[in-house]
Amino acid sequence: MPAWLTLLIVFLLLMAEPALPLLGMLFPSQTALMASGVLAHHGALQLPSAVTMAVLGAPAGHVIGHLVGRRWGPRLVANLPAGVTGSPGYRAALHTVGACSARAVLLGRFNAVLRTLVPVLCGAVGVPWARFVGLSLLGSLLWAPGCVAVGTVAGGSWQKWGGSGVLAAGGAVLLLTSSLPMPLSYLRSRKTQANAPLITAG
Numbered sequence: 001m002p003a004w005l006t007l008l009i010v011f012l013l014l015m016a017e018p019a020l021p022l023l024g025m026l027f028p029s030q031t032a033l034m035a036s037g038v039l040a041h042h043g044a045l046q047l048p049s050a051v052t053m054a055v056l057g058a059p060a061g062h063v064i065g066h067l068v069g070r071r072w073g074p075r076l077v078a079n080l081p082a083g084v085t086g087s088p089g090y091r092a093a094l095h096t097v098g099a100c101s102a103r104a105v106l107l108g109r110f111n112a113v114l115r116t117l118v119p120v121l122c123g124a125v126g127v128p129w130a131r132f133v134g135l136s137l138l139g140s141l142l143w144a145p146g147c148v149a150v151g152t153v154a155g156g157s158w159q160k161w162g163g164s165g166v167l168a169a170g171g172a173v174l175l176l177t178s179s180l181p182m183p184l185s186y187l188r189s190r191k192t193q194a195n196a197p198l199i200t201a202g
Helices: 003-019 029-041 047-078 088-099 101-108 112-125 129-161 163-179 181-195
Strands: none
Touching: 003 029, 003 047, 003 112, 029 047, 029 129, 047 112, 047 129, 088 112, 101 112, 101 129, 112 129
16 A cells, blocks of 8 residues: 555544544544554654644544534434433533533543544534634644554564564553543542532422
């Protein structure tokens, strides 16, 4: 496959993931970034080009997702099952995005589900455009080059440590970075609910 086509595929995967609500969860953007790092180590791709496509594709998808949320957010919500929109978790997610948009955008970049939903929810609840773009750029600069770097290190260690060892280490790192924000957010919300004053009927 030509190098330009490989870079284009990586860019499109990054852009489509948050631009297509729910369906975007099926796109392996983080895996594509790591694969580009492996290819860069072996000379199939230029490392600056791989990093550039990563940094450009990630915020581009966030911008499109935000626009989708602003334009079709209510319609998308209307098509969701009542069990989802009526659940406490969904209402808490909307509140968190509206009240703590910075944390949602930055931490959401490191989780596959949140990467898809947060931009659309930010657009739906009206998170200011300039604030969202700035946070998205910051999160992209932290996440995308880091994934490429992990792939580059994995490519360099492949023959030394063996394929299974590299895959196991890489899988553990990805599991921790992608799953940690969700339990932390859950524990924080539980603590907030426990400390909230009880309202009783008079």
